[in-house]
Amino acid sequence: MSMAMASNPHLLKSFETALEVLRQSFKRMGTMTAENCSLATSAYLASDEPRALEAITRDLDIDTAFEELRADCFDVLLKFQPVAKDLRLVMGIEHAVGNLERAGDHAKTIARHGIAKPARKMAPAEAGQIADMAALVARTLELSVTALVDNSTEAAKQVLVTDERIDAYRDAVFDAAMVALGQGRAQAQASVGRLFVATALERIGDHATNIAEEVLFVSRGIPPGATRTGSDFG
Template identity: 30%
Template sequence: MRRAFEEELNQLHEQFYQMGLMVSESIYQSVKGFTAHDKEMAEKVVNNDHHINEQQVMIETKSIELIALQQPVTSNLRRIITIMKACADLERMGDHAVNVAKATIRVKGNKKDLAIENDLAVMAEKVKKLVERSLTAFIETDVEEAKRIALKDDEIDQMAFDIHKHTLDEMKNDPELVLGATNYILVAGNLERISDYVTNLCEWIIYLESGKITELNTHNTLDNTSFQ
């Protein structure tokens, strides 16, 4: 029975990791579609979002079954609950990728700024890598890596700020950019929010290891004794 439970727990981890890879690919395709003006790719991101949602439901259902049927001990209970919480963050990342894709679908012949679009592509690649690093750190319960990843959020915030400022400056200089350039701000904002959810994942890694809820960006740590 114990071995069977461990196998089910490992399967739950694998399902979580696969969901994360789906989200990472969705982020990549959404921004690639936006910068390449590829509405077909954007529509693919929107249409595939239900697979991410289904994966979340499957993980949460399996987690509840394991808790109800196996009555796991403290450390395993914390692991299952952490997976449930973290997969909700993944699902929200997927929603932000869909927002980017929908911006691509809305654009109709608006004037483009290739420099800003290149900055968005660079930002998206950095965010995608952070998502993938956080997934690996989660599976390996690598607390030190989680802390390193979380520190990168400031860099992503700065990139979003710079793109926002650059976009506003260009809109002032060229009124023909106004309609299309508002989407640059939208895309940067969604990427910044995805990075925030990466930080959430890093906080769950620390909770998984220590039983403490840690706000990495504010260095505010609270003891949580519910599952210790």
């Protein structure tokens, strides 16, 4: 915190209040994004066009939250001029809201697949695989937000470990799609559709990882890296 803030208890209280507002707004945006991921995937699995359209509409709310939160972050930086860990937290949130916005875009892509030409009905195992993956992705996204808000390196480490499970789901869907390419047009189309959805979910998991990596930046000043592993979180 700046020297001016330290010498002015009223300004300090205002900064702490502004920081808490940022944290809570960020948590709400994280919940909105995770819930829309679940809604979009359920719409896809049920070929439910109204539900898919609702998910697409909700993405507009996520975009609005993104714009408002970024503006709030810049306002806090300009008004209070925080330093050290406080500065890194505001910057970390500003970086992270961009990841939430892009995760929301991937959820919108999944919803659009729920409106696309209907493919053959999925086998229960196939649908269950996508549903389980989506549930894991939504939980991981919310955990990454909690990790940053609470500055929890343990939660951040868990996000990185869980992302490996998300990648394994996507790889399994990819392998099934490769097999299906030789089993007829309808089978191939359905499998490729699942692959697009699984890839979108995997990308949401990647954005959760990006958010979790901001914890290292906030707590230790270490910038996010492309080859981060759970061991980096101690």
